[in-house]
Amino acid sequence: MSPSIHRAKIGPEFQNRAEWTARADHTIFSVRADHNGGDAFWRGERSFRPAAVVPVGPEGAVLMVCPYCGSDVGSSGVCEKCGAAREDVKATGWRPDPTARHEGRYYVAGRPTSRVRNGRAETNDPAGGNMLPDYVDLPLRSRMSIRSSWLSTGMGAAIIVMLALAFWALRVPHHRQSESPDAIYLSALQDAGLAGQFNSDANAIAHGKQVCRQLDDGGPQQGLAADKIAVDAFCPRFSKGFHIFETATVTGTFVLAGGEPDAEISSIASDGASCHGVNGYSDIDRNTQVIVRNGTGEILDTASLGDGHGNDLTCTFSFSFPVTEGQDRYVISVSHRGDFIYTFNQLASQGVHIRLGH
DSSP states (O other), rough: OOEEEEEOOGGGGGOOOOOEEEEEOOOOOEEEEETTTTEEEEEEEESSSOOOOOOTTOOOOOOOOOOTTEEEEEETTTTTTTTTTOSSOOEEEEEEETTTSSSSEEEETEEEEEEEEETTEEEEEEHHHSSTTTTTOOOOOOOOOHHHHHHTTOHHHHHHHHHHHHHHHHHHHHOOOEEEEEEEHHHHHHTOOGGGSSSSHHHHHHHHHHHHHHHHTOSSSSEEEHHHHHHHHOOOOOTTTTTEOEEEEEEEEEEEOOTTTTSSOOOOEEEESSSEETOOTOOOSSOOEEEEETTTTOOOHHHHHHOEEEEEEEEEEEEEEEEEEEOOEEEEEEEOOOOOEEEEHHHHHHHHHEEOOO
């Protein structure tokens, strides 16, 4: 495959005349920047995951840069703040944006998301995220920026507050303790936009610790994205090799056949714009339920057939529903017309296609 040229804006950290190179999994690309910032260019494959950025100075000296905080780590290759780069733990948090479109990109369980930031300003960049492997679309957090809060506060009040805090820090003895695993877990859930899956903080913590108990009992190292965050916080020894379940939107069709053209009685009633079942098939219409169950009979999701389209000979209904892997099988039923069994891969790649009638 011939290399492609990509174009992006760069930040102040690249505003010099140095040559930049970085190594991805199987791809080497380069970035060249002028002293005024402006446009930067890099060469390489679209799918890459660089582990670190290596700036080369005018004298040819190699200056290693930490892949987590961006600090200069010198020739030793070990960051004083973050330590040596590790590939065994897929963490959740901010990292330098490997596409060079923004200063930072947010990762969830080691997977890049659409959330990016420049300085303290956050935004979404799904186009850049689609360039990275294992990309996850993540909604942008809604919060007022620190700069906006300062602008809304008078300078006089700010000075008074700072003086009061300084006085309190000098006069009141206190010891700052490190955050507990519970607090780290809840904060990570908030950052990932997953806190809404639980009724309360207590419910979220109970669920996270239950995940670790199941792993201690020999359960499989797999689960949802929220489960991976719980593992990172409460039992990081299981982080390596933990598989995050994928979720897919399944599309399906249900076709009702009305019989031969010369049949005296049809099983389909049509007005030219929509159609539905009659004469033994009256249970097939836009409100008919599509039920998704697992192998034990637990209902995972439901959908409706929706409006049918066709004529007196065939009437086709289209529907869709989300499904998450992790079940041994998925049983699909439409009304009382039988059960249809699929695997997750079959649903995700082929969808559901059911035909009823002659």
